[in-house]
Amino acid sequence: MTGPLLAARPDQDLNSGAVLPELRKPPITKLQLVKYAGASGDYNLIHTDDETARAVGLEGVIAHGMLSMAFLGEYLCWLAGPESVRRLSVRFVEMVRPGDTLTCRARVKERTTNDAGRRLHLEVWAENQRAERVTVGEAEVAIT
Amino acid sequence: MGHPAGLSSDLIGRESETVLFEVERGAIQKFADAVQDQTPACVRGDLAPPTFPTTFRMTIPGLTFDLARVLHGSQEYRYERPLRAGDRVHCRVRVADVYQRKGRLGEMTFLILVMDGSDDSGNRIFSGTTTAILR
Numbered sequence: 595m596t597g598p599l600l601a602a603r604p605d606q607d608l609n610s611g612a613v614l615p616e617l618r619k620p621p622i623t624k625l626q627l628v629k630y631a632g633a634s635g636d637y638n639l640i641h642t643d644d645e646t647a648r649a650v651g652l653e654g655v656i657a658h659g660m661l662s663m664a665f666l667g668e669y670l671c672w673l674a675g676p677e678s679v680r681r682l683s684v685r686f687v688e689m690v691r692p693g694d695t696l697t698c699r700a701r702v703k704e705r706t707t708n709d710a711g712r713r714l715h716l717e718v719w720a721e722n723q724r725a726e727r728v729t730v731g732e733a734e735v736a737i738t
Numbered sequence: 739m740g741h742p743a744g745l746s747s748d749l750i751g752r753e754s755e756t757v758l759f760e761v762e763r764g765a766i767q768k769f770a771d772a773v774q775d776q777t778p779a780c781v782r783g784d785l786a787p788p789t790f791p792t793t794f795r796m797t798i799p800g801l802t803f804d805l806a807r808v809l810h811g812s813q814e815y816r817y818e819r820p821l822r823a824g825d826r827v828h829c830r831v832r833v834a835d836v837y838q839r840k841g842r843l844g845e846m847t848f849l850i851l852v853m854d855g856s857d858d859s860g861n862r863i864f865s866g867t868t869t870a871i872l873r
Contacts, residue, residue, distance in 0.1 A: 620774060633765075633772035634797045638805045659810040660792050664773035667788030671777040676785045676820050683814035721846045731812075 598675035600737055605705075608714060608737070612702040617669045621695045622657050630661050652689075653728065659686035662696055662720045662729040669698035669718070674735035680713065684731030688722070696720045696728065703732070712737045745803065745836050745847050745872065753832030754796040759855075761786060763823040769793065786821035791855060791864055794829045798851075801833065801844055803872055811848070811869035827855040827863060834867070848871040 599615065600608065627641050636658055639646035663684050664672045670679045691695065703715040714737050719730040753767035770780040770787055779785040821827065830854040838847055849872060854865040 626772065626774070629768075629772040633769040634792050636792070638808070640806050646806055660789060660813065661773060663813055664775065664787060664789045668773065668775040668777055668780075670788060671775070671780070676777050676779050676788075677789050679817055679820070681814070681816045682788055683812070685812040686810050731814075 597650065598678065599673050600735070601675070607733055608702055608705060610702055610704050614673060614700040614702070614716070617665070617672055617698040618624045619665050619696050620697070622661070622690060622692055624692045627655060627657055627661070627692065630658055630664075634658070636660065636661060641711065648675070653691075655692065657690035657692070657694070659690075662686070665696055665720055666698050666718050666729065666733070669700070670716075670733055670735055673700065674714070674737065678736040679733070680736055682718070682731065683733070684718070684729050686729055688728040689724055690722065690728050694728075700733070701723040705737075710736070743825065745801070745849060749798075749801055749833045749836050750765045751798060751833060752798055754798050755831055756828050756830045757794070757796050759794050759824055759827045759829055760828060761821050761825040763791075764861055765793065765825055766790065766821075783823050785823075788817065788820070790814060791815060791829075791853070791866055794853070794855065796829060796831050796853075798831060798833060801849075807873055809871040809873065811871045812867075814867045814871070816865050818861070821855075821863065825863070826858055828858070828860075829853060829855045841871075843873050 647655045661726045700716045700718045706713045718733045719727045721727045767783040775787045796852045834852045835850040849870040851868040855863045
């Protein structure tokens with residue numbers, strides 16, 4: 595990859611409704627949750643300790659919602675370049691467990707121009723291997 | 739009190755101290771590695787991944803709850819620019835709202851936290867809004 599994916603796209607490919615290329619992430623592992631806990635400072639044990647997770651009624655550990663948001667953050671960087679991410683807003687709607695494989699997807703909502711330049715407004719989501727949307731939201735990236 | 743989480747609307751408006759965080763290259767790399775972010779600038783540790791502000795943890799006086807009973811409902815970040823290695827970020831978080839609502843799991847408390855980070859000159863770098871659900 596030589597530059598942001600969207601930079602190479604003609605405008606007509608970024609019209610409202612356009613579906614953007616997906617980013618498929620490797621399966622989530624328990625080790626990843628331990629690493630994420632350490633790197634982020636989120637030491638909530640429901641993400642790393644099965645016993646704690648069961649004590650609050652879960653079957654076992656669940657992934658940090660913020661991990662799926664981080665995937666979407668990377669996705670925006672991949673699409674638009676890391677300097678161009680202006681907003682990411684998500685809701686965590688389904689639980690994610692070790693072994694789940696998430697894929698990030700986006701659809702263009704609209705393209706706008708203001709004093710700050712051109713912006714692309716996206717509907718973004720992460721879905722699991724059963725095509726269930728686990729984290730959903732919207733994003734705004736600057737485009738040239 | 740009487741709320742499941744023991745949080746009252748008295749907390750609204752309460753805020754943390756302003757805390758200075760220095761963005762370390764190693765911390766960026768560790769974060770990028772944990773989330774398997776392959777953005778070259780993040781792998782090198784030059785730029786922080788967009789959700790890196792989650793590492794800036796602060797406490798609000800009087801706000802305590804059982805971590806295992808908290809669900810992260812939603813999260814928003816707005817960015818003026820990416821965070822870079824070497825950035826000095828002055829952060830603050832405040833309670834924007836607390837309310838109770840009946841949901842699938844019974845009575846739940848919603849806690850809305852708003853945070854922002856600025857550079858040494860006071861220019862905003864990012865802001866964030868967190869909805870935490872306490873059951």
